[in-house]
Amino acid sequence: MVNPLNVEGANPFEIAQEAAKQITNISGIPSHDIALTLGSGWAKAADLIGETVSEIPGSEIIGFSKSAVIGHVGTIRSIRLPNGKHALVIGARTHFYENHGVRSVVHSVRTAAATGAKTMILTNGAGGIKPQWAGGAAVLISDHINLTSSSPLEGATFIDLTDLYSKRLRDLARTVDASLDEGVYVQFRGPHYETPAEVQMAKIMGGHIVGMSTALEAIAAREAGMEILGMSLITNLAAGIQTTPLSHAEVLEAGRNAEARIGKLLAEIVTKL
Ligand code: 8IG
Numbered sequence: 001m002v003n004p005l006n007v008e009g010a011n012p013f014e015i016a017q018e019a020a021k022q023i024t025n026i027s028g029i030p031s032h033d034i035a036l037t038l039g040s041g042w043a044k045a046a047d048l049i050g051e052t053v054s055e056i057p058g059s060e061i062i063g064f065s066k067s068a069v070i071g072h073v074g075t076i077r078s079i080r081l082p083n084g085k086h087a088l089v090i091g092a093r094t095h096f097y098e099n100h101g102v103r104s105v106v107h108s109v110r111t112a113a114a115t116g117a118k119t120m121i122l123t124n125g126a127g128g129i130k131p132q133w134a135g136g137a138a139v140l141i142s143d144h145i146n147l148t149s150s151s152p153l154e155g156a157t158f159i160d161l162t163d164l165y166s167k168r169l170r171d172l173a174r175t176v177d178a179s180l181d182e183g184v185y186v187q188f189r190g191p192h193y194e195t196p197a198e199v200q201m202a203k204i205m206g207g208h209i210v211g212m213s214t215a216l217e218a219i220a221a222r223e224a225g226m227e228i229l230g231m232s233l234i235t236n237l238a239a240g241i242q243t244t245p246l247s248h249a250e251v252l253e254a255g256r257n258a259e260a261r262i263g264k265l266l267a268e269i270v271t272k273l
Helices: 012-027 102-114 167-176 196-204 214-223 248-271
Strands: 034-037 051-057 075-080 086-090 119-128 138-146 182-187 209-211 227-237
Touching: 012 051, 012 075, 012 102, 034 102, 034 248, 086 102, 102 119, 102 214, 119 214, 119 248, 138 167, 138 214, 138 248, 167 227, 167 248, 182 214, 182 227, 209 227, 214 227, 227 248
Parallel strands: 034 086, 034 119, 119 227, 138 182, 182 209
Antiparallel strands: 051 075, 075 086, 119 209, 138 227
């Protein structure tokens, strides 16, 4: 199948507009207020934040591809919150390591913005560098280091990334759970996990969380003018911090063990937005 985002001359913002129109038509909801991308372990939040108006397979919306990862749901949901606002929940994330290009990676974020969303909640499963995060901590992202050597921005698009992960929203999250810790998210390309030496590099650079998704999405969300909340579920300690080998099975198990707790946490945060 042709990926319309990679066709020469295509305008990714126009395709996002088209995707948003399809979502509006199918859901019957003219505009959304907030958007959430639910990564590994976070899917349960969708069932807790409100009433699902519409659930759409990603494959029905232009520019979305089937999720490549087991544990990622692959649908887009329109949810009515108890306060009457509408949330767009994206379970169909495209990762940079899938090699569909960075336009595909951020298409969901641009589509969310095109549906009207002013707040973007980006969640992920990630590795932790702080040993006290062992056992499935949920943490706030305070900033990032982008080690993908890529950007979703094209041309002379000089976007300020100060306060990329909104201090206001982090403080708001802490009104729900005052114990929430925070850290700097380091995005590697993946899909392999890091070597222990790379984890030490990330640590020396000032990183606390290692992942494969969120930095590029946050840049696109900022370009679109959205306010961003980033949260990681630490499903494993990063390579070399934990002494046992990393496995996707371990990640999935940590997600299952945490999903009820972090789903409830995120749902409570959403009610305060
Ligand atoms: I879940 O340890 C998950 N995603 N880069 N490193 C990176 N991404 C991850 C990890 C990890 N765990």
